[in-house]
Amino acid sequence: MTSRMRWCYDAAVLLFFLGVTILMTWPLILRIGDSVIGWVGDNFYFVWLIGWIQKSLYALENPLTVPILNYPEGWNLAYNEMTPAMVLIAIPVSMVGGPVLGYNFSILASFVLSGLGMYLWVQRVTKNIFAGVIAGMIFAFAPYRLCHMLGHLNLMGTQWFPFFFMGLDKLLRNPPWSWKNVLTTACFLGLIGLTSQYYLMYTMVLSIFLYCGVCIPIPPIFN
Structure with a gap:
């Protein structure tokens, strides 16, 4: 397959996942700018968080410090997810259409990118x-993700996993390591950590198992 054909196939698959995402989350696309999925809970917190950080960036202020919460001491968002x-x-997207639109866009993007x-x-x-x-469909629309779509924006951020493990597997199977692959894999690990600390912990544990499976020779008795 030529490089141009591969890009065409990848673009077609991207559009395919976009279409399936719209169908699987229907009718969210019709209310994408004024409604969120689920009952009142973490979804409202994340919409507020997006709006707060956007406001702080406009004002060139520290977005971590929220004086209106836990008044009069204030609250540091670093203690939260x-x-x-x-x-x-x-x-x-929020800068164009508001925090609700930004929140929904991030949710939908996680399906397509995963x-x-x-x-x-x-x-x-x-x-x-x-x-x-088929693998992409199973991963992106797993029941786990559909359940957390109700409001857990942090746990919806599974899109970094395939890219990280694809890079890690390439590093382990194709020594010597190139700086390009190392930096790319490290960047996706950083994105996992910046998405959820839970996911970072699980990723490190799974990486150890992957390393053992690829790099540690199996004793002859188990062959």
């Missing part, structure tokens, strides 16, 4: 486009 990586996805990332990983391993698409 801030999920900066997901909020930063939402901020540019599916695309898993597709790219599996497709490059199997050399099979359909295997990649």
Whole structure:
């Protein structure tokens, strides 16, 4: 497959996941600027968080300090789940259409990017486009993600996992390491950490198992 054909296939798959995301989250797309999915809970907090950080950036103030919470002492958002990586996805859209639009955009983007990332990983391993698409569908629209769509913006940020593990697997299987692959993989690990501290912990544990499976020889008795 030529590089141009691969880009065409990848673009088609991206559009496919975009279409499936709209169908799976219907009718959110019709109310994307004024409604959120779920009951009153963390979804309202994350909408407020996006608006607060946007306001702080406009005013060139520290977004971590919130004097109106826990008055008169104030509150530092570093004690909360801030999920900066997901909020930063939402901020540019929020600046155009408001925090609700930014929040919903970040939720929808997580579906598309999660599916695309898993597709790219599996497709490059199997050399099979359909295997990649099926894997992307299973990952992006897993019941776990559909449940957390009700308000947990931080736990919706699974899109970095395929890119991180794709890079880590490439590093472990193809020594010597190149700085490009190391930096790319490290960046996606950083994005995981900036999405959820839970995910960072789980990723480090899974990385150890992956390292053991790839780099540690299996004793002959187990062959």
